[in-house]
Amino acid sequence: MPATKAKTAIKAKAAKAAPAKRPAAPARPVPAKPKTQPKAMSAKVVPAKRVAAQSHKSVTKSGKTPASKKATGAQKALARKTSSAKPVAPAKSATSSKKTSPAQPVAPAKPVTPVAPKQPKPVKILRNIKLKPLAWGLLPTDWRDVCAELDQPSFRARQIWKWLHQRRVMSWDAMSDIPEPLREEMAKRFDISAWTDDTYEQSTDDGVRKLLLGCRDGERIESVIIPARDQATVCISTQAGCAFKCAFCATGKCGFDRNLEAGEIVGQFIAASSVSPRRLTHVVFMGMGEPFANYDNVLKAIRILNDFDGLAIGARRITISTCGVVPGIERLIAENIQVELSVSLHAPDDALRTKLMPVNKQWPLPVLMEACRKYTEKTGRIITFEYTLVEGLNDKPEHADKVIELVRPIRGRVNLIPLSPVKHFRGVAPSPEACIAFGRRLQRGGINVTLRRSKGRSVTAACGQLKLSRVAAIEAASIPRPVIDR
Numbered sequence: 001m002p003a004t005k006a007k008t009a010i011k012a013k014a015a016k017a018a019p020a021k022r023p024a025a026p027a028r029p030v031p032a033k034p035k036t037q038p039k040a041m042s043a044k045v046v047p048a049k050r051v052a053a054q055s056h057k058s059v060t061k062s063g064k065t066p067a068s069k070k071a072t073g074a075q076k077a078l079a080r081k082t083s084s085a086k087p088v089a090p091a092k093s094a095t096s097s098k099k100t101s102p103a104q105p106v107a108p109a110k111p112v113t114p115v116a117p118k119q120p121k122p123v124k125i126l127r128n129i130k131l132k133p134l135a136w137g138l139l140p141t142d143w144r145d146v147c148a149e150l151d152q153p154s155f156r157a158r159q160i161w162k163w164l165h166q167r168r169v170m171s172w173d174a175m176s177d178i179p180e181p182l183r184e185e186m187a188k189r190f191d192i193s194a195w196t197d198d199t200y201e202q203s204t205d206d207g208v209r210k211l212l213l214g215c216r217d218g219e220r221i222e223s224v225i226i227p228a229r230d231q232a233t234v235c236i237s238t239q240a241g242c243a244f245k246c247a248f249c250a251t252g253k254c255g256f257d258r259n260l261e262a263g264e265i266v267g268q269f270i271a272a273s274s275v276s277p278r279r280l281t282h283v284v285f286m287g288m289g290e291p292f293a294n295y296d297n298v299l300k301a302i303r304i305l306n307d308f309d310g311l312a313i314g315a316r317r318i319t320i321s322t323c324g325v326v327p328g329i330e331r332l333i334a335e336n337i338q339v340e341l342s343v344s345l346h347a348p349d350d351a352l353r354t355k356l357m358p359v360n361k362q363w364p365l366p367v368l369m370e371a372c373r374k375y376t377e378k379t380g381r382i383i384t385f386e387y388t389l390v391e392g393l394n395d396k397p398e399h400a401d402k403v404i405e406l407v408r409p410i411r412g413r414v415n416l417i418p419l420s421p422v423k424h425f426r427g428v429a430p431s432p433e434a435c436i437a438f439g440r441r442l443q444r445g446g447i448n449v450t451l452r453r454s455k456g457r458s459v460t461a462a463c464g465q466l467k468l469s470r471v472a473a474i475e476a477a478s479i480p481r482p483v484i485d486r
């Protein structure tokens with residue numbers, strides 16, 4: 001509908017409508033109820049229907065939000081209509097166990113009949129589909145512009161923002177203090193739900209949860225929730241696939257499909273927060289894709305995540321990880337944003353690094369390290385260099401000495417990561433003693449070192465592996481591979 005027609009329609013309908021009750025004060029998002037930690041890892045992939053929709057359910061189910069208390073009859077009818085529209089099944093944990101009453105005698109364990117895992121459906125990727133923009137991808141200023149275009153007061157923009165980012169509702173109908181004609185107009189323009197029912201979840205005994213999210217065009221992307229004490233980090237994807245082909249990365253093996261829009265990047269956070277047993281406090285852009293190859297959408301998503309009136313993730317709790325895209329590092333220097341930067345090093349010389357990371361041909365180590373030096377000098381921030389240790393390949397003392405030479409002139413620390421097993425890469429992690437010895441040598445050379453404990457190996461936690469294992473499942477079941485509709 002043209003903007004002028006839309007304005008007239010909204011005004012006419014709003015005039016007919018009964019005067020809206022005073023908008024209720026927005027409530028801060030209610031932290032997710034802690035769930036029982038999984039006891040053992042399950043190899044079964046469990047569909048988590050409408051992962052993202054659960055956050056809406058948690059709001060409406062409680063019935064205690066001020067807005068729902070003050071709802072008019074029409075609004076209640078509307079709320080009944082929306083709540084009955086689609087029942088939201090809670091995500092089954094792959095590892096959940098039944099609680100036994102202490103009074104009841106414990107029955108002897110029955111032999112478990114193996115259940116055949118659900119066969120995944122073949123995927124159809126729709127390249128030409130015209131999708132509405134996602135509401136999660138708009139900044140507060142964008143909402144003000146949309147409201148101005150529709151001749152609406154600017155406080156409507158704030159109301160919409162709070163419904164989306166504080167209450168995290170999943171439908172326009174749930175925004176009870178927004179006039180119905182405006183909700184209808186917004187629903188015509190923007191999608192709220194970023195994901196389809198084709199969403200899967202895996203979890204492990206160390207609490208890591210991996211989500212395989214189905215995009216509206218059929219693409220699938222991954223997000224991983226990594227819990228730590230009373231907080232949790234979510235690892236987010238920035239592209240569907242990746243063009244950089246790093247040797248030990250499962251995503252690189254899948255190839256590049258498309259960039260994710262800002263709404264899909266923020267939508268991963270929303271989906272993860274709806275199933276995470278702990279509050280998500282940190283975001284790392286280390287999932288599928290190279291963040292600097294989708295620079296504008298990633299930076300927009302960061303500004304949305306960082307907004308104080310919204311999801312309020314502190315900039316210092318957001319980390320961008322790059323495989324070494326120098327123009328991206330240079331652009332980030334110019335941004336006035338205090339995010340953390342992490343650079344994948346993985347090899348201490350050009351010959352080995354080019355073998356492991358083809359990006360090194362375009363931006364070899366001297367060029368990359370010069371960009372890193374400029375970044376630390378101009379921003380005053382430290383860079384974390386990721387170094388995946390592979391036995392016999394890059395874990396010898398001479399490799400450690402070269403790493404010292406590279407990193408010592410820069411304000412940087414080295415994060416050592418023992419290799420996670422990847423099917424297509426022949427290599428194993430060194431022994432824990434060898435990893436510690438490598439780290440100690442770096443420390444003696446004056447480098448700050450951390451040794452990352454690999455969590456979530458059993459959910460194929462290296463990026464792209466869940467998608468890859470799903471493709472393998474499709475092949476094994478002789479179901480046709482994804483059809484690309486170009």
Ligand code: SF4
Pocket residue numbers: 242243244245246249250251252253287288289290323463
């Ligand atoms: S490691 Fe990152 S940049 Fe390299 S192929 Fe994988 S997703 Fe792409």
